[in-house]
Amino acid sequence: MKITTIISSKAIRRTLLISSITVVLAACGSEQESAAPATTSAVAELTGFETQVAQGADLFATNCAACHGTNLEGTTLGPILSGNTFLQRWGSGTPTPLLNSIQTNMPPGGGSSLTADDYLSLTAHILSENGMDTVTESLTASSDLVIQDNVSAIAARRQRPAPPAPEGVTVAGNVDDFVPFVPVTDAILENPADGDWPMHRRTYDANSYSPLDEINTENVGQLKLEWVWNMHEGDSEPAPLVYNGIIYLINPGNVIQALDGKTGELIWENWAGPANRQDMRNIAIYGDNIIQATTDARVIALDARTGQQVWETEIAEFSKGFHNSSGPIVADGKVIQGLAGCWYYIPEDCYISALDANTGETQWQFETIAEMGQPGGDTWGGLDDVFRAGGETWITGSYDPELKLTYWGTAQQKPWVPVSRGMTIDDVGLYTNSTVAVNTDTGELDWFFQHVPAEALDLDEVFERVLVNRGDEKLVFSLGKYGILWKNDRVSGEFKGYKETVFQNAFTNIDPDTGEVTYREDIQNAGLNEWTSACPSSAGGKDWHSMTYHQPSGTMIAPLSQTCLENAAREVAMVQGSGGMAASRKFFEMPGTDGNLGKIGAYNVDTMEEVWSHEQRASFHTGTISTAGDLVFAGDLDREFKAFDVNTGEVLWKTRLGTVVQGHPVSFAIDGKQYIAVTSANGGTSPRAVPDVIATEIIYPRWGNAIYVFSLPE
Amino acid sequence: MKLGRKTFSITYTFILVASLFISVAAQAQETYRARLSPMPTTPQTKDTITGEGEVFLTLNGNTLSVSGNYSGMSSVATMAHIHNGPPAQPGPVVAQLVVPASTAGEVTAELELSDELIEALKNNSLYIQIHSETNAPGELRGWVFARN
Known part of the structure; x- marks a missing residue:
């Protein structure tokens, strides 16, 4: 007897657990008959695929379900592995890329006990759960079937109960009914009104500094909640944008809302799709439009008054793994947009795009990976171009209108460890893990500075570039996962200094004159499956939570994190379509911190010395902002939103929100009254996953995305 | 009163001896502390590598x-054991400590270093590690730092 192809994996697993199937005959007769049922024995002839599915179900429960959910529904620690999102990503190909991705990257904590057959079984289980049930032969590493051609009704039935996702404008309204909309000009963005926060870090220099001072060190203790608005659920790290009293808010799933900043009333809502639970950190405003990047690598302009779509441009192919998690900056009439998901071995590389802000037409692209024959192309160990991966620009850059340069950080090479990518510690891989200064007129590279060449621990330097003027000096500051605050001249890129903000033991030397780093010898020579222990961890000494430059005191205040990791490289097949991250990781408290994961550090930008620090058990999950009221605001894992004295670090006020305080605070004013807004949110990668495994005593709701707005009492 | 040479000499000697005594006493009372926390974990193992602890170490000469104590393993x-390795870098065992066969208890030892x-102690290059039945490679660990 061949088991029908619609048998569930649980049923198959039960079948495997016994050597024969006991068939309970229907009790057509009396209860006495059922007390002594007749049995018959039948050996289940499972197909090779079904056997893999059954074995894979057990392996998945043991190794994968903690992050991806028992039913592949995803959690905050791992993405959903079923349904439309999954099939869009993997359905058009054979199982091999999926198999390679799993084998190369999963589970993050180490897969040494999983055999090649186990990975095939896991792949079979995931495909079966996604409705692939017409296959009988065992999967192999070279199975040539196309996934979506073998998916039948089961996957469709699982998806049917979900209501169709909304599309386009779902709540109609007009900002003009609240306040007359004034088109946003270059001049407005170069010098915003004090009460506005019209881009992700308020100003082109990414200072995250508000000149408002109604709320100050004397009265911040009186802050009260003005209103709260629940946001859509999903992964969320948002930076609200405030212009002329209206809050434009990016929600998970590519949903934007316009809210009256004074009352919290919804004006309009637009679903650009895809309707998922994925994260987008920021949006932009220019002319008459709100401009958003989507999680499937499109850029869309919406009418800021009504939310109606104006134009749309696909900047990269989502089906090839490209996507976005951060939005654009508009500089000199161009929408400058980064790109993420560039870790596969494919001919296409990562790039920064510039689009005409009025039409969406592509103006230029700057590729962050140097190919053979190009300047810097000889820094990839002679690898064929198809195997040069990484260099994502997953955090939005900044802009100097006078120099016409936009400053971006780039992520590290992929896979994470040199031995996995067929390279050595000497193959620096331009222009990864660098600051790149790109001319906004031409898209040409003006200069670059590679902070950590040949990166080896998944510690990238991709985060915000903060522009600071000190006397005649034009400077750019950055702070990457190694926790090193870098100071460079932003005209030439020249190295000007550094400061270690948290304990690091990855480098044995940092040249004080050049900034050149020397990796510890065991990190330099790490082989496949060899564990290397280092600090900080991939949660970063600093991560995506941006720092603020407080202009009056000349202080840079950064949200920092203190954890460490053990890292082991995995082997990656040098074949097209392969690639990925390819490392196992484990995490632990940073020695010498007394278990304090969270740190806010303040640094004098002239001397680079630490002015003050605040350490606590809960990690911080917002960027820091500073104000002319001499305050710094930040929020943490334990749901606390705090105001610090910018000069001393003293906590002057705190309150507790519904769940983790995550995103970017902003300050704005309406009719002369100052407000402080911050989001609570869930989701995220290493900065959330690492504290979750170390500070397990910190409990918070796994829902509760919202924006909270505070002000002083009348 | 103006101090004569002899008075000054005696006073000076007394102060010197007292200073040395205080200095030696201070040296003899060098105290250190280790915070014990779980060995490296993952989302899959965080519920099976657990516990916490705090250990105080006092150095008298070479003793x-x-x-x-520890709990929650x-x-x-x-x-x-005490191991020798710089912060966050595992190293070899250099001394044995005494722990009860329990998920919570006291950690003790009297060692000649x-x-x-x-x-190594003064360079923050010693750490304490407690092993358990289900985590033979170690369940709790903490580097030793001088107490402030």
Whole structure:
């Protein structure tokens, strides 16, 4: 007897657990008959695929379900592995890329006990759960079937109960009914009104500094909640944008809302799709439009008054793994947009795009990976171009209108460890893990500075570039996962200094004159499956939570994190379509911190010395902002939103929100009254996953995305 | 009163001896502390590598007194050691500690350290590790730092 192809994996697993199937005959007769049922024995002839599915179900429960959910529904620690999102990503190909991705990257904590057959079984289980049930032969590493051609009704039935996702404008309204909309000009963005926060870090220099001072060190203790608005659920790290009293808010799933900043009333809502639970950190405003990047690598302009779509441009192919998690900056009439998901071995590389802000037409692209024959192309160990991966620009850059340069950080090479990518510690891989200064007129590279060449621990330097003027000096500051605050001249890129903000033991030397780093010898020579222990961890000494430059005191205040990791490289097949991250990781408290994961550090930008620090058990999950009221605001894992004295670090006020305080605070004013807004949110990668495994005593709701707005009492 | 040479000399000698005594006493009372926390974990293992602890170490000459406690381990302790390795870098066992066969209890030892290990102690290059039945490679760990 061949088991029908619609048998569930649980049923198959039960079948495997016994050597024969006991068939309970229907009790057509009396209860006495059922007390002594007749049995018959039948050996289940499972197909090779079904056997893999059954074995894979057990392996998945043991190794994968903690992050991806028992039913592949995803959690905050791992993405959903079923349904439309999954099939869009993997359905058009054979199982091999999926198999390679799993084998190369999963589970993050180490897969040494999983055999090649186990990975095939896991792949079979995931495909079966996604409705692939017409296959009988065992999967192999070279199975040539196309996934979506073998998916039948089961996957469709699982998806049917979900209501169709909304599309386009779902709540109609007009900002003009609240306040007359004034088109946003270059001049407005170069010098915003004090009460506005019209881009992700308020100003082109990414200072995250508000000149408002109604709320100050004397009265911040009186802050009260003005209103709260629940946001859509999903992964969320948002930076609200405030212009002329209206809050434009990016929600998970590519949903934007316009809210009256004074009352919290919804004006309009637009679903650009895809309707998922994925994260987008920021949006932009220019002319008459709100401009958003989507999680499937499109850029869309919406009418800021009504939310109606104006134009749309696909900047990269989502089906090839490209996507976005951060939005654009508009500089000199161009929408400058980064790109993420560039870790596969494919001919296409990562790039920064510039689009005409009025039409969406592509103006230029700057590729962050140097190919053979190009300047810097000889820094990839002679690898064929198809195997040069990484260099994502997953955090939005900044802009100097006078120099016409936009400053971006780039992520590290992929896979994470040199031995996995067929390279050595000497193959620096331009222009990864660098600051790149790109001319906004031409898209040409003006200069670059590679902070950590040949990166080896998944510690990238991709985060915000903060522009600071000190006397005649034009400077750019950055702070990457190694926790090193870098100071460079932003005209030439020249190295000007550094400061270690948290304990690091990855480098044995940092040249004080050049900034050149020397990796510890065991990190330099790490082989496949060899564990290397280092600090900080991939949660970063600093991560995506941006720092603020407080202009009056000349202080840079950064949200920092203190954890460490053990890292082991995995082997990656040098074949097209392969690639990925390819490392196992484990995490632990940073020695010498007394278990304090969270740190806010303040640094004098002239001397680079630490002015003050605040350490606590809960990690911080917002960027820091500073104000002319001499305050710094930040929020943490334990749901606390705090105001610090910018000069001393003293906590002057705190309150507790519904769940983790995550995103970017902003300050704005309406009719002369100052407000402080911050989001609570869930989701995220290493900065959330690492504290979750170390500070397990910190409990918070796994829902509760919202924006909270505070002000002083009348 | 103006101090004469002899008075000054006696006074000076007394102050010198007192200073040396205080200095030696201070040296003899060098105290250190280790915060014990779970060995490296993942989302898959965080519920099976658990616990916490705090250990105080006092150095008198070459004698190191170890006294502390731990709790919340996932299974009973099997052994405990001092290892030699810089912060966040595992290293070899250099001394044995005493722990009960329990998921919670006291960590104790009275050790004679070599000059080399005293140097390691002062350089934050010693750490304490407690092993358990289900986590034989170690369940709790903490580097030793001078107390402020």
